[in-house]
Every structure is written in C-alpha cells, then in structure tokens.
Amino acid sequence: MKSTVIPIGPQHPVLPEPVHLKLTVVDEVITDVVPSLGFVHRGLEMLVDSRDYHQVVQIVERVCGICSMMHAMCYCQGIEEMMGIEAPPRAKYLRVIWSELHRMHSHLLWLGLFADSFGFESLFMQFWRIREKVLDIHEATTGNRVIVSVNKIGGVGKDLDDDQIEWILSELKNIKREVRRLGPTLLDDYTVKKRTVGRGVLTSQQAIDLGTVGPTLRASGVARDMRQLGYAALGELDFEPVIEEAGDSWARCKVRFKEVLASIDMIRQAAGKIPAGDIAVRVKGAPPEGEAISRVEQPRGEVFYYIKSKGQKKLERLRIRTPTFANLPALLSILPGLYLSDVPVVVLSIDPCISCTER
Amino acid sequence: MKWFAQMYSRFAARSRIKSPWLLHFDCGSCNGCDIELLACLTPVYDVERFGIINVGNPMHADILIVTGTVNPRNAKVLQNLYDQMPEPRIVVAVGSCGLSGGIFRDAYNVLGGVDRVIPVDVYVPGCPAKPEAIIDGVVRALEKKKARVPTESGGAKA
Amino acid sequence: MKAQSLFVNMDQLLGEAAKLQVEGYRYVALTAVEIDGQTVELIYHFDLNLGMRHLRLSVQKGTRVPSITPVYLAAFLAENEIQDLFGVVFSGLAVDFKGTLYTENEMRGRVPFCRYTVVGSEKGEAAGQGDNSREDSSGEAS
Numbered sequence: 001m002k003s004t005v006i007p008i009g010p011q012h013p014v015l016p017e018p019v020h021l022k023l024t025v026v027d028e029v030i031t032d033v034v035p036s037l038g039f040v041h042r043g044l045e046m047l048v049d050s051r052d053y054h055q056v057v058q059i060v061e062r063v064c065g066i067c068s069m070m071h072a073m074c075y076c077q078g079i080e081e082m083m084g085i086e087a088p089p090r091a092k093y094l095r096v097i098w099s100e101l102h103r104m105h106s107h108l109l110w111l112g113l114f115a116d117s118f119g120f121e122s123l124f125m126q127f128w129r130i131r132e133k134v135l136d137i138h139e140a141t142t143g144n145r146v147i148v149s150v151n152k153i154g155g156v157g158k159d160l161d162d163d164q165i166e167w168i169l170s171e172l173k174n175i176k177r178e179v180r181r182l183g184p185t186l187l188d189d190y191t192v193k194k195r196t197v198g199r200g201v202l203t204s205q206q207a208i209d210l211g212t213v214g215p216t217l218r219a220s221g222v223a224r225d226m227r228q229l230g231y232a233a234l235g236e237l238d239f240e241p242v243i244e245e246a247g248d249s250w251a252r253c254k255v256r257f258k259e260v261l262a263s264i265d266m267i268r269q270a271a272g273k274i275p276a277g278d279i280a281v282r283v284k285g286a287p288p289e290g291e292a293i294s295r296v297e298q299p300r301g302e303v304f305y306y307i308k309s310k311g312q313k314k315l316e317r318l319r320i321r322t323p324t325f326a327n328l329p330a331l332l333s334i335l336p337g338l339y340l341s342d343v344p345v346v347v348l349s350i351d352p353c354i355s356c357t358e359r
Numbered sequence: 360m361k362w363f364a365q366m367y368s369r370f371a372a373r374s375r376i377k378s379p380w381l382l383h384f385d386c387g388s389c390n391g392c393d394i395e396l397l398a399c400l401t402p403v404y405d406v407e408r409f410g411i412i413n414v415g416n417p418m419h420a421d422i423l424i425v426t427g428t429v430n431p432r433n434a435k436v437l438q439n440l441y442d443q444m445p446e447p448r449i450v451v452a453v454g455s456c457g458l459s460g461g462i463f464r465d466a467y468n469v470l471g472g473v474d475r476v477i478p479v480d481v482y483v484p485g486c487p488a489k490p491e492a493i494i495d496g497v498v499r500a501l502e503k504k505k506a507r508v509p510t511e512s513g514g515a516k517a
Numbered sequence: 518m519k520a521q522s523l524f525v526n527m528d529q530l531l532g533e534a535a536k537l538q539v540e541g542y543r544y545v546a547l548t549a550v551e552i553d554g555q556t557v558e559l560i561y562h563f564d565l566n567l568g569m570r571h572l573r574l575s576v577q578k579g580t581r582v583p584s585i586t587p588v589y590l591a592a593f594l595a596e597n598e599i600q601d602l603f604g605v606v607f608s609g610l611a612v613d614f615k616g617t618l619y620t621e622n623e624m625r626g627r628v629p630f631c632r633y634t635v636v637g638s639e640k641g642e643a644a645g646q647g648d649n650s651r652e653d654s655s656g657e658a659s
C-alpha cells in the first residue's frame with residue numbers, strides 16, 4: 001500500500017508546545033517518525049558567559065517553567081559540591097518540601113493533559129482544579145505561582161514558619177482526598193483503559209537500552225529513581241520508588257498518579273522531621289577549578305547537570321541534559337506500528353517538555 | 360437581501376467581541392507563561408464560561424496570544440499563523456520574554472520580543488505573567504478590537 | 518569525577534562503549550566542552566545502579582568522530598546537537614539532521630557554542646581543516 005506523510009505540528013491542538021513530527025503512515029499505521037526540533041531553542045547554556053554563577057540560578061530556573069525549582073536545586077547542589085559547602089539541614093528539608101510540591105503540581109498538570117489527550121475534558125478540568133491548590137501553596141509561601149525561585153547557592157532564600165507548615169499539611173490532606181476521589185475515574189474507567197492499555201509498550205530492556213528516565217523507565221518495571229541518591233534531606237526519609245510492570249501508556253499514567261500520593265507522603269515526613277536552624281550559609285569567592293556532576297529526580301525523570309569551572313566567577317561550561325531529551329529516542333521507537341489516533345496519547349505518555357529538551 | 364447581510368455582519372461582529380477565540384502560540388517560552396495561560400482556561404479563573412476558548416486553528420481565532428522569545432525558526436511559523444488569522448486580529452504578547460526577550464535576550468538564538476516579527480497590540484509583563492494579568496490583557500485586547508471591528512456591512516468578513 | 522573517567526581515543530571509543538553496554542550501563546548524556554581553539558572534549562556519561570562512568574575523548578575540530586549510535590541509539594539527539602552547536606561532525610549517525618536540529622539557515626556556518634574561535638573566517642577554516650563535509654552536507658539540507 002502507498003505510504004503517506006502526515007506532518008503534525010508545530011502548531012497543533014494536542015501538542016502543548018511546538019514540536020514537529022513527520023509521520024509516515026501506511027493506511028492508518030505509522031511506519032516511521034522523524035521529529036524536527038528547534039522551535040524553542042534559545043541557547044541558554046551559553047548564557048554562563050555573560051552572568052556570574054549566582055545569576056545563573058535564575059537562568060536555569062527558566063529552562064523549564066514546570067520544574068523550575070528542581071533545575072535550580074540541581075544546579076545549586078552541583079556548585080555546592082564543587083565549592084565544598086553544605087547547605088544547613090533546615091534548608092535541605094525545605095528543598096525537599098518545595099521540590100515535592102513541584103512534583104505534585106507537575107504530575108497533576110500532566111494527568112489533566114493526558115485526560116485531555118483522549119478527550120476526557122471534564123477530568124482535565126478536575127485535575128487542574130486540584131493543581132490550583134498546590135499553586136496556592138506556592139504563592140502563599142514563596143510569592144510566585146510557578147517559578148518559585150527559592151533556591152540559592154548555599155541554601156534556600158525563604159523560610160516556612162510553623163503556622164505555614166501546619167497550613168500546608170492541612171491543605172495536603174484536602175488535596176489527597178480529592179486526588180483519591182478522582183482515582184477510580186481515571187484508573188477504573190473502561191474507555192480510558194481502552195485507549196491506553198497496551199499502547200506504546202516499552203519493555204524494561206528496551207527502556208534501559210534507549211536511556212529512558214523517570215516515570216517512563218519506572219513504568220517498565222525498573223526501580224530507578226534519582227531520589228535514591230539521597231540528595232537534599234531525602235537520605236533521611238523513607239522512600240520507595242513507584243514502579244509498574246506493563247510499560248504501556250496506562251502504566252505510565254498509574255506511576256504518575258501514585259507518585260502524587262507518594263509526594264504528599266514525603267512532604268508529611270519532611271514536615272515532621274524538619275530541624276530548626278539557619279536556612280543558608282554565606283558563600284564567598286568563586287567555584288574552584290574543576291568539574292561536577294549533579295543529578296536530581298524531576299517530575300519527568302532524571303536531570304543531569306555538568307558544571308565546569310576555571311576558578312572564575314563565570315563558569316566555563318554548563319551542560320543540562322533534561323529528562324525529555326532522554327525520553328525522546330524511546331518515544332520515536334515506540335510510535336512505529338501504532339495507529340495514527342494513538343499518537344496524541346502515546347506522545348503525551350512520556351510527558352514531553354520541549355522547552356526543556358531544547359533549552 | 361441587503362438588510363440580511365447587514366444584520367448578519369453586525370451579529371458576527373458583536374459575537375466576536377463578546378466571546379473571542381484564542382490561539383495560543385508558544386515561541387521559545389519556558390512553559391511558565393504557557394501553563395499560566397492554560398490555567399486561565401481551567402477552573403478557578405475559568406474564562407471559558409464567557410465563551411472564550413482556546414482553539415488550535417488560526418483561521419478560527421480572533422486573538423493570538425504569544426508567549427516567549429522569537430528565534431529564526433519559529434519566527435516563520437509565527438508569521439504564518441498571523442497571516443492566516445482573519446481580520447481584525449489582535450496580538451497579545453505575554454511574559455517578559457514575549458515583550459523583549461526577557462532573561463534570554465542575550466542568548467544567541469534569540470531575536471527579541473514578539474514585536475520583531477508581528478505587530479503587538481497588548482503587552483502583558485511578568486515572569487511568568489499571572490493569570491489575572493493575562494485575563495486583563497485579553498480584556499484590553501477586546502477593547503482595541505471593538506474599535507477595529509467594522510460594524511456596517513462590507514467590512515467584516517467573518 | 519576524574520576518577521571514574523576513562524580517556525579513550527577514536528579507535529577505542531566504540532569498543533569501550535560496547536563493553537559498557539554489555540555490563541548493563543545506561544547511556545545518560547553526552548557533553549561537549551571546548552578546551553581551546555583546536556580541541557573539543559567529548560564526555561560520554563553512563564550510569565549503572567546510581568554509579569557513573571565517563572568516557573572522555575578529545576577531538577581536533579574539523580575531524581570526524583565515529584558516532585556511538587550503533588551501540589547506544591539514544592545518543593543520536595545529543596550527537597546531532599553537538600554537530601549543530603560545536604561543529605564536530607559525527608559519522609554513521611542513525612538519524613542525521615545535518616546541522617539543522619536547532620538552528621535555521623540563517624545560522625548556518627556559525628558554531629555558536631565555541632568561544633575560542635571567532636565567528637567568520639577563522640571558523641570557516643577550523644571547520645574546513647579536516648574535510649569540507651559540514652559545508653557540503655549543510656548545502657544539501659538547505
């Protein structure tokens with residue numbers, strides 16, 4: 001049968017961000033995919049040339065607006081490691097609290113978009129309604145809704161008082177109840193299963209070979225989560241990576257759903273253990289000559305920072321490998337063989353974040 | 360039939376002001392502004408109750424909302440989308456990036472704000488711009504649009 | 518980080534990568550760092566059970582580097598990126614965007630991430646030293 005080329009994007013209703021996919025289809029079945037990127041490429045790794053290493057924190061926050069806090073945390077941890085300073089314990093706990101809040105808001109956002117991708121619009125609205133509560137917490141504690149800007153080198157810039165922590169916990173209780181209530185709607189629904197089960201299967205061996213990270217990897221049954229590294233205060237908290245075996249879109253959806261609940265649990269633990277004390281140490285001088293690698297688990301997976309300094313205030317090189325960058329090859333290899341109508345669901349199932357990918 | 364054409368165009372013109380359809384295009388934005396724009400459409404802010412909805416097709420859209428900086432590659436797409444929109448079209452640039460390039464203005468693949476490529480009517484500052492600000496921007500865009508919509512026959516080609 | 522690094526040359530690169538793959542390492546990232554006007558260092562990062570290993574390869578600008586995509590397919594995006602931004606040319610890429618992954622025709626011939634070579638004549642020479650494939654291939658693509 002003759003093959004047809006169907007271009008999708010850069011402006012397309014199912015894609016929240018501009019990316020162009022050239023799908024070759026025979027009948028309704030996809031045989032080949034070629035992506036074209038570059039619509040949101042800014043080249044911000046190169047901005048380290050014109051800013052000093054403190055100002056770079058604000059830049060890496062804007063690699064991606066959805067996981068901004070974790071980018072900054074990863075970068076700060078890398079610089080701290082290079083300079084041999086350690087953030088105070090309270091700062092580490094605060095980092096855990098904010099980063100898990102970030103994970104929640106990102107996963108809720110994704111769950112909504114995912115529901116939208118198969119046309120379940122009311123569920124989309126429900127998840128986003130819950131997400132607004134998380135954003136309210138962000139706004140009340142840091143002053144901004146998405147880009148919270150709490151990290152600085154040597155600690156965090158904002159503190160939480162006891163009332164605020166109590167309020168966060170009570171809000172989380174509500175959020176947990178509401179997320180739980182939506183659980184059956186998403187996970188037990190016949191139509192949802194029909195659209196997602198068995199679509200875009202990635203076996204665990206494939207997932208490792210293709211270098212996937214985060215929920216995409218864990219949905220294939222590999223228990224790999226950078227939080228196992230125990231960065232910030234995570235070493236002192238109980239933590240089990242959420243895994244699923246099936247490796248299809250449905251499993252990826254379940255992993256993210258469970259991670260929302262797991263994050264609530266982590267924040268509870270962190271709030272219970274948080275020690276009193278300073279929230280930042282003074283940082284003087286410049287990072288010494290050398291290299292550092294820093295890895296943090298973002299909502300979409302492992303983010304990787306490579307930092308190289310020559311002993312000056314301006315860094316020599318900053319390399320950011322974001323989770324979607326690692327998941328994209330896997331996406332391209334699972335699309336062939338699927339029906340054209342599965343494309344939105346499967347593309348969204350890896351939670352693509354294009355502005356991360358291209359930086 | 361002239362009275363009918365007149366009535367129809369008046370009707371179309373009025374409804375395009377009352378419930379404009381938005382087209383959102385993400386140039387090189389960091390997603391911060393995008394999700395705030397989407398948040399406007401979802402519960403809590405919920406502008407959909409006024410019939411303001413997000414569409415994917417530029418030919419259906421009345422207002423183009425652009426977030427993020429322009430680079431050589433997406434400039435062409437942006438121009439293309441703008442050209443496809445029916446007159447009178449209004450462009451709202453959202454976020455510091457869309458205004459001037461914001462924090463990325465020094466980066467090598469950034470040309471600057473949206474107004475380097477297409478004329479912008481309303482600028483919404485903020486990094487990211489708050490949903491309240493975006494809604495306010497859209498409302499101002501509507502005022503501008505009102506002034507431009509031809510109410511008599513012959514003008515509005517809806 | 519130096520401790521887990523293995524310095525390789527171009528002939529050893531694929532062999533070492535294949536060894537890591539057999540041991541079960543997951544490809545994490547590929548970084549290019551400009552050392553000076555002539556050399557770029559490529560660092561391949563791998564991970565197994567939270568431990569990292571790095572392969573370091575230093576390349577003269579303008580020479581062709583074998584791609585590791587036959588071993589680790591996932592590296593094709595990063596290699597294309599480096600091709601765009603550093604002007605290092607990879608041979609045997611699984612999916613080759615020919616320098617158009619990120620940058621548009623306006624940027625063709627410029628190597629934005631290199632600061633030691635100046636934009637313009639010098640850069641043209643640097644890219645042209647080994648072979649002219651970059652110019653050729655970009656000509657085809659545009």
Ligand code: SF4
Nearest residue numbers: 389391454455456486
């Ligand atoms: S203005 Fe700020 S939040 Fe908005 S896209 Fe630009 S960097 Fe992101």
